[in-house]
Structures are given as C-alpha cells and as structure tokens.
Amino acid sequence: MKHTFRRLMAVLLGLTLLPGIVAAAETQTVEGKANGMGEVRVELTVEDGRITEARVDVSHETPGFGLDHADEFAQQLLDAQGADIDGVSGCTITTNAVKAAAAQALANAGIAAEEKAMTPGVYVGSAMGAKSEVKVAVQVNEDQTVRVWPLESNDTAVFSRDAVIAVTKAIEDAQSLAVDVYSGATLTSNAAILAVANAIESAGGDPIAWRVAQPKEKTQGENVEVDVLVVGGGTSGLTAAISAKTDSSLGLTDSGLKVLVVERNSFAGGDMNYSGGYVATPSGNPLSAATGVELSPEDVTRDMLALNPAAADFASEELSRKVWSAGPATITGLMNRGFHMSVEDAKVVSLNGHPMTAAFTQDPVTGYRCGDEWWDAMTGAPYEGWTLQHAAEDAGVEIRLNTEATGLVIENNVCLGVNVEDRESYYTITAKKVILATGYAGWDPESVEMFYPELSNVTGANNPGNHSDAQKWMVAMGGETVYYPESNYIVPVYNPVLRDNYEFGWIFQKGHTLWVNSQGSRFFDESAILNMGLTDIGAQLCTLEDGQAWMIFDSNNADCARFADELIGYGVAWSAASVEELAQKTGLPADALKATLDAYNASCESGVDEAFGTPADFMTPVTGETLYAARIVPGFTASVAVTLYCDDDMTITLTKGGQRIENLLGAGGVVGNMVPVAGFGAHVYEALSSGTLAGEIARTAILAQ
Ligand SMILES: Cc1cc2nc3c(=O)[nH]c(=O)nc-3n(C[C@H](O)[C@H](O)[C@H](O)COP(=O)(O)OP(=O)(O)OC[C@H]3O[C@@H](n4cnc5c(N)ncnc54)[C@H](O)[C@@H]3O)c2cc1C
Incomplete structure (x- = not known):
C-alpha cells in the first residue's frame, strides 16, 4: 500500500502540492486519531483551507506528561495552521500522536501535506524506550518502500524484544507508521515507531505523513463455542484455565473440555509481569518444606481476617478458607509444570505473629531474581508470566492474545458468553462457564473517574491491560462494587x-x-x-x-x-x-x-x-x-481494590448475597475483596489459588452435566 493512499488523496482532489497545506474551499469539522500512550484525538474546524478551531483530546495520556497539555497542543495547531507543530518538550510520544492525528484530520478534510521523496539508502534511527534506546535500521528503496530491521533494545527483557520485532514487522508490512502498538508495551512500541520515523526523516521523508492512519474497518468474525471461557490471561486466569483443562492439582489428567483464554494484551501473565515476585504460602508444598514452617490454611484464613477487620462486612470466611486450601496443591502443581519458585530462597515471614513461608519467583535462564533490598517493577517477574502461559498451552488451553472482551452476553441472569474484538474482527464466544479474571484496578481514565476519582493524581504501575472491565460490566447491570481503601498501595x-x-x-x-x-x-x-x-x-x-x-x-x-x-x-x-x-x-x-x-x-x-x-x-x-x-x-503499584461480590462457589452476584449471574465466575482481583489478604506475596498466592478453585468449580459442574 505504501504511499498510495497519500498520493491518491492528492491526485483525486486535484491539489497542487505546495509547501504547507492546500485545501478544498468549504467549512468542515474533521477528526483524526493516533496512538500516543493511549488514543489521541484531534478535531479541527477548517474554513476555506484555514484551521479556525482545534480541539485535542489527550485524556488517555499520562498525568504530569501529555495529559496536561491539551490546550497548548490545540493552540500550536492553530498557530502552525497545520500538523507540523513543535509540541511539548518531554512529551515526545503525545506530541507525535497529536501531529499524526492532526495530519489525519487534515487528510480527511482533503488537505494533503507536501509529499517529500526519500533518498534511497540505509538509515539508522533511534528513540528512547522504557529504559533504553531502541535502535532500528531502515532501508529506503528506489520505489520509496522501506525495509526495517530491529537493531537494539534493552528495555524490559521479555516484552521489549517481542514488541520491537512485532512493531517493526507491522511497519514493514503496512508501509506505514500508523500501526498498532504491542499492547502492554506502549513505551517500547512507540520508541520503535519513533526510531523508524527518525530514520525516515534522515532519509528526507515526512514522518508525519507516514503516521496518517488508513481507515480500517473491523469485520464480523466467526463465532466460537467452548466449554470454559476465561476472560483475562493473567495470574488467576491462566491458572483457572489450566485447572479447567486438567484437575484440581493441575496434574496430567486432560478433562477433555475445550478451554479458551482471551487476553487483551499482546502477551499473557497480567500483573505477574510487574509484581515484586513474592509468593506467600501455608504449608503443604516444596516451599514450606524448605522452611519447615507448619501453617494450615485454616490458620491463615483466621489471621487474614483478623488482619483486615474492616473486611468483615463483605469478605467471605468460607471462600477465604477454600482459596487458602487450594493453594498448596496449586503451588506444587505449577512447580511441576515449570513455574519456578526459588525453594532455596524460601524464607520465614511473619503473619500476625506466626511464622509463614514466602518465596521469590526467579528467572531460571538469567538467574535474575527480585532483589533483596529493592526490586524493579518493570522487570518484576515476567518470566513467570511466560511460564504460566506455556504451562497453559502445554495443558491444551487455547490462548488468544490481542483479543479483548467487550461485553457479556447475559440472558435472564445467565451468562451465555462474551463478545470479543481482535485487531481485525469482532465475534461472540459462547461458553458453558465464563470465568472473569480481568484483574484488580484499571488505571485507564474511565476507571479512575468511575471508581477512584480521589486518586486521579496517581499513576498506575500495574498491567496496562487492566481496565476494571468486570466491575464496569456489573455496574452497568445495576450491580455494586466493593471498595477496600485499606488495600490501596x-x-x-x-x-x-x-x-x-x-x-x-x-x-x-x-x-x-x-x-x-x-x-x-x-x-x-x-x-x-x-x-x-x-x-x-x-x-x-x-x-x-x-x-x-x-x-x-x-x-x-x-x-x-x-x-x-x-x-x-x-x-x-x-x-x-x-x-x-x-x-x-x-x-x-x-x-x-x-x-x-x-x-x-x-x-x-x-x-x-x-x-x-x-x-x-x-x-x-x-x-x-x-x-x-x-x-x-x-x-x-499493586492492588487498589474495587472488586465484585461472589457467592462461595465463586459465582458473581450483583450485590452482596444478591442476584447470582449463573455460569459467571470470578477469580483473582475481580473478586479479591471477598478473600482479604495482607502481607508479602499474598496477592499472587490468592490469584493463583482462586484461579485453581474457579477452574475446578467450572470443570466439575460441566462434567457433572
Ligand atoms: C508492581 C506490582 C508489584 C506487586 N508485587 C506483589 C508481590 O510481591 N506479591 C504479591 O502477592 N502480589 C504482588 N502484586 C499483586 C499481584 O501481582 C496481583 O494481585 C495479581 O497478580 C493479580 O492477578 P489477577 O489474575 O487478578 O490479575 P492480572 O494478573 O492482572 O490479570 C488480569 C488480566 O486480564 C487482562 N484483561 C483485562 N481486561 C480484559 C478484557 N476486557 N479482555 C481481555 N483481557 C483482559 C489483563 O490484560 C491481564 O492480563 C503486585 C502488583 C504490582 C502491579
């Protein structure tokens, strides 16, 4: 497709390509969109070829950075009478997105920027990613197409490599910089896009024109039918899927069920990829065997409830006991499946005065483990996210990445399935049981406005795929959420x-x-x-x-x-x-x-x-x-908790002990406040074991039918 769209626009509109912009003579309001940290929108009113009004929506950008400069961007677009603005220093990603969105809006108004021919050759471009410079080589061919090679990136070990490879390939395929970012690795993806843009600029090309998105319509895809659908391929979701596909000890039995996980991000693992890496546990597994600490799930349940007195109003003692009891088999089962926990590092921590075992997750390849003093949230425990994903795939679970659940299909308070969208299509997945495992807090602006307006100055450092979707869906059905400020971190x-x-x-x-x-x-x-x-x-x-x-x-x-x-x-x-x-x-x-x-x-x-x-x-x-x-x-950084209510069989209820939504279960943070936890590693433990429990409840119910 390369520059065809841009050329076509110019030819079709019969425009003379002069420096600056040339326009059709009429008044119109046009919109353009581009990816910054989130979606950036620019709306322009154009009268007789002049921009008379500019509105910039940067509400999905980061507080303290792009989010604060909407008016400044708008004024610059008016002053420049085009997309080529200086932007705001320190906000490169948002600035580039505003330029691209403005250029797209102008293209939609029939106003084309001058096309700049690139000089063939090989150019190196670089841009700052999450933690390091991302470098690419761009070969410009005689026909103005490009080839792109990733050269270097030292961002977070797991995602950066995949993100740079995926994004540079997408640029080459589309011959455009208006490509999807690698969800969950926005900074590295944007750096890869910027690095190619820099190389294009060095070649004499116009990187803004390269960022103008081609209109892309999603189409109806093929509907799917499964036994168990897990929404969210994070800590609890992947464990739930393994449990539904195998048995309650996550062993080698194949339940014969068709189990599918949909995950919004381009990678699985959820918050585990960002977690500090601690996992706590009662006795009954290799970690507690290493410390020799005996602590029963009943003891832990009692202590957790005592440590969270305010939770007595909403938490379920029975469900807490079940979740803590599912843990030892979960940890043993996952370790048997290659999930690495450092037995040699297992140590004794204090739980309400009792000794309890906690261990670090550890990367078996590099030996990296979360530091003794401080750790780096960006490289927390990403290998465990991978290991969980591989363990689920090994067990026969299908995982669809870049696939977002957009809503539930519910009739007469029975969940029949979920509507989803991937990058090309939308379709419905029907399932006998749906497990919501979309995590704790969402830090998207909509979630903040809805659930934690008092925390609007705070920036989330958890998995960017978490948008409190399960919570939003239940609220839209007239349900209630339970907020537990004591767990804010x-x-x-x-x-x-x-x-x-x-x-x-x-x-x-x-x-x-x-x-x-x-x-x-x-x-x-x-x-x-x-x-x-x-x-x-x-x-x-x-x-x-x-x-x-x-x-x-x-x-x-x-x-x-x-x-x-x-x-x-x-x-x-x-x-x-x-x-x-x-x-x-x-x-x-x-x-x-x-x-x-x-x-x-x-x-x-x-x-x-x-x-x-x-x-x-x-x-x-x-x-x-x-x-x-x-x-x-x-x-x-961790679990700001607005969660849902559920019954002791993990079925979601609209209110505490209220209307059940049959066949709809919750796991992990989605129902986290029903199982109060405190202390090092308790959240990961809770997510893993509540996943096992939810998978087991779904599996046994379906097999009993
Ligand atoms: C920085 C940090 C440090 C932490 N440190 C620790 C620690 O040391 N010990 C500890 O115990 N806990 C820790 N935690 C907390 C712990 O990691 C989480 O509580 C736990 O991993 C949550 O698991 P979950 O399954 O509920 O959610 P997640 O693992 O976050 O999974 C939710 C998944 O759902 C996906 N998703 C969301 N919405 C949709 C949708 N609509 N469609 C498709 N997919 C969707 C998300 O992309 C994500 O992959 C930490 C958390 C953070 C952020």
Whole structure:
C-alpha cells in the first residue's frame, strides 16, 4: 500500500502540492486519531483551507506528561495552521500522536501535506524506550518502500524484544507508521515507531505523513463455542484455565473440555509481569518444606481476617478458607509444570505473629531474581508470566492474545458468553462457564473517574491491560462494587511513565533531602520518611493539590547525586548552577524556592528546624556547586481494590448475597475483596489459588452435566 493512499488523496482532489497545506474551499469539522500512550484525538474546524478551531483530546495520556497539555497542543495547531507543530518538550510520544492525528484530520478534510521523496539508502534511527534506546535500521528503496530491521533494545527483557520485532514487522508490512502498538508495551512500541520515523526523516521523508492512519474497518468474525471461557490471561486466569483443562492439582489428567483464554494484551501473565515476585504460602508444598514452617490454611484464613477487620462486612470466611486450601496443591502443581519458585530462597515471614513461608519467583535462564533490598517493577517477574502461559498451552488451553472482551452476553441472569474484538474482527464466544479474571484496578481514565476519582493524581504501575472491565460490566447491570481503601498501595515514584517505582526507592530514605511542593515550599518533616512506609509517603503526596513534589539536593549529597544523571536521563530530574536556573527548569516559583532554600540552609546551620521540627541529622544543606531537583509523584503499584461480590462457589452476584449471574465466575482481583489478604506475596498466592478453585468449580459442574 505504501504511499498510495497519500498520493491518491492528492491526485483525486486535484491539489497542487505546495509547501504547507492546500485545501478544498468549504467549512468542515474533521477528526483524526493516533496512538500516543493511549488514543489521541484531534478535531479541527477548517474554513476555506484555514484551521479556525482545534480541539485535542489527550485524556488517555499520562498525568504530569501529555495529559496536561491539551490546550497548548490545540493552540500550536492553530498557530502552525497545520500538523507540523513543535509540541511539548518531554512529551515526545503525545506530541507525535497529536501531529499524526492532526495530519489525519487534515487528510480527511482533503488537505494533503507536501509529499517529500526519500533518498534511497540505509538509515539508522533511534528513540528512547522504557529504559533504553531502541535502535532500528531502515532501508529506503528506489520505489520509496522501506525495509526495517530491529537493531537494539534493552528495555524490559521479555516484552521489549517481542514488541520491537512485532512493531517493526507491522511497519514493514503496512508501509506505514500508523500501526498498532504491542499492547502492554506502549513505551517500547512507540520508541520503535519513533526510531523508524527518525530514520525516515534522515532519509528526507515526512514522518508525519507516514503516521496518517488508513481507515480500517473491523469485520464480523466467526463465532466460537467452548466449554470454559476465561476472560483475562493473567495470574488467576491462566491458572483457572489450566485447572479447567486438567484437575484440581493441575496434574496430567486432560478433562477433555475445550478451554479458551482471551487476553487483551499482546502477551499473557497480567500483573505477574510487574509484581515484586513474592509468593506467600501455608504449608503443604516444596516451599514450606524448605522452611519447615507448619501453617494450615485454616490458620491463615483466621489471621487474614483478623488482619483486615474492616473486611468483615463483605469478605467471605468460607471462600477465604477454600482459596487458602487450594493453594498448596496449586503451588506444587505449577512447580511441576515449570513455574519456578526459588525453594532455596524460601524464607520465614511473619503473619500476625506466626511464622509463614514466602518465596521469590526467579528467572531460571538469567538467574535474575527480585532483589533483596529493592526490586524493579518493570522487570518484576515476567518470566513467570511466560511460564504460566506455556504451562497453559502445554495443558491444551487455547490462548488468544490481542483479543479483548467487550461485553457479556447475559440472558435472564445467565451468562451465555462474551463478545470479543481482535485487531481485525469482532465475534461472540459462547461458553458453558465464563470465568472473569480481568484483574484488580484499571488505571485507564474511565476507571479512575468511575471508581477512584480521589486518586486521579496517581499513576498506575500495574498491567496496562487492566481496565476494571468486570466491575464496569456489573455496574452497568445495576450491580455494586466493593471498595477496600485499606488495600490501596500508593507509593512515591520518580517517573509515572517509566514506572520506576523501586529502583531508586532507597534514596527517599538515605538521601536526607529537602522536599518542596509545586509552590516551592516545604510541606512536611522529611525525616518522617525514615519511619513512614512508602505507602504513607505516597499518601502525603496525595494530599498535595497536584500530587507533585520535588526532592532538592546538591552535588555534595553523594547518596543522591550518584543517581542524578540517570534520573535526568529519564526526564524526571534537572540540574542547575543556580536556584534561579533550577526554578526555571522545573517551573517552580523562583522567589519561593530561594526563600525555602535560604530558610532550610539556615536551619541546617543552626541545627533547629522551627518550621517542621526535622532533626538536624536529617537535614543536608543544599549549597553545592550543582543543584538538583527530582520530581516525585504518587504511583500505584499493586492492588487498589474495587472488586465484585461472589457467592462461595465463586459465582458473581450483583450485590452482596444478591442476584447470582449463573455460569459467571470470578477469580483473582475481580473478586479479591471477598478473600482479604495482607502481607508479602499474598496477592499472587490468592490469584493463583482462586484461579485453581474457579477452574475446578467450572470443570466439575460441566462434567457433572
Ligand atoms: C508492581 C506490582 C508489584 C506487586 N508485587 C506483589 C508481590 O510481591 N506479591 C504479591 O502477592 N502480589 C504482588 N502484586 C499483586 C499481584 O501481582 C496481583 O494481585 C495479581 O497478580 C493479580 O492477578 P489477577 O489474575 O487478578 O490479575 P492480572 O494478573 O492482572 O490479570 C488480569 C488480566 O486480564 C487482562 N484483561 C483485562 N481486561 C480484559 C478484557 N476486557 N479482555 C481481555 N483481557 C483482559 C489483563 O490484560 C491481564 O492480563 C503486585 C502488583 C504490582 C502491579
């Protein structure tokens, strides 16, 4: 297809291709869309070839980044009278999406950009991905087609490789940059697209024109009939599928059922790919055998309920007991199927005063395991996501990736199936049992607005495929959700886009730094950081109007300064030779920042902090040659829990103990509040064992029919 569309547009409309834009003479409102972090839309009103109004919808972009600049983008489009805008610095992905969406809107108005011919040759392009530069080689042929080779990416081990390969191949196939991102690896995918765009630009081409999407209509696909359909190929969903396909110990028996998993992302594993890697367990499996700790599922159930007193109103003791009881066989069964848990690292943790076993998941290939001190949420335990996927496939489960469930088919309170969409088509899957395993919180703007408006300043660092869909579907049917704020896990992070939650975490505690809010003022006794958990610091940030704080330090503060360059590289820290320069770079008010620094340094010298009572040994003067400011925002890393109600047989109910939706089961986070958990590794444990239980309930019911 290559440039045919663009050429055709120009020829059909009989346009003279001059530099800039040329238009049909009429008034019209046109829209264009492109992928940024999410979908970006641009609506333009064009009168006699001039853009008279521009509206930019960046509501799916990231807070603190693209999301905040809709009006600025719109004004730039008006000023430029075209798509070629400067954009907003630090928001490259959103800027490029706005340009592409605007170019598409203009094309829809019959306004074509000048086509620029590329000079044949090989060009290398690069762009910053999640953690590293993504590099590609682009060969431009005489006929203006391109071939693309991925050269380098050191982003998250699992996804980056697959994402770069998938995206560069898609670009080559489509001869367009308007390709789908590798769902769940948006940053790496966008970097691959940008890298090719850079190479096209070096070749003399117009990368914006290459990003204009061809209209793509989805078609009706073939409907499918299965025994068990699992919605969500994450931690609990994959385990549920294995259990439905095998037996209650996830063994070698084939139940003979047709089991299908649909997964929205381009990869399976869900939150397990981002998890810290801990798995907790009662006794009765190789992990507890290694620690020698005896703790029965009944004990754990009792303690979990005691640790979550507020959950007594909605949680089910009976279901909790069943889920905790399903765990030992689940862990043993999964380990037999190649799911690697580090028996040698199994350790004793405390559960309500009792010893309990917890272990890390570990990558058997690289030996990587979650660190003893801090871990990297981006590379948490992705190999376990893979292993679960392979274990499910080995058991005979079919997994359809890039396939999103868009709604339930329910008649007379009986679930008959699910409507789904993949990238080409939409169709219906009918099933005897449907297991909803779509996870805990969704961090898409719609979920935040619907379920956690008070957390709108917080950026999610969980699986981006989780949109609280099960919760939304039940609410749409008149159902209720159960919110358990005690389980919110909001921590301070440097970079909501890169989701670097923990990597630099200890600087918070060791650096003894000054923190200021957006007004340039201190707002709490920073030494509290030593005693507060990370979640408490996150809560402090949430009390700020815009949720943003800056950690200020200087080149003499070795604990912090040694990470400064890396943080600057991520675009979340700035260095300066003076307070004024630092204020200018961060957007903090210079006078206020200077006054705060003067007062703080005076307190450091006198050893008395009258403003907040911070002890002298926690105050480090900021007087060095180079000053730094690192931006800190609240980030959500685990299980902010709005979940559904279910009966003790895991059948979803609209309200607590209310109307059942027959044949519709929940597992993992979808019904997480019915089984309260606390402590290291309990969520992964709960997801795995509730999956086994849901699969077993579905299997035995169908086989008994
Ligand atoms: C950063 C981080 C650290 C964590 N650390 C730990 C830890 O150390 N120990 C611990 O116990 N727990 C931890 N957790 C929590 C734990 O990982 C989760 O609670 C658990 O994995 C949730 O499993 P789940 O099956 O409910 O959801 P998920 O594993 O998230 O699976 C849901 C799946 O459904 C898919 N999906 C959603 N909607 C649709 C749809 N409409 N159509 C198709 N597919 C859909 C999603 O893409 C996803 O793959 C952590 C979580 C995070 C984010």
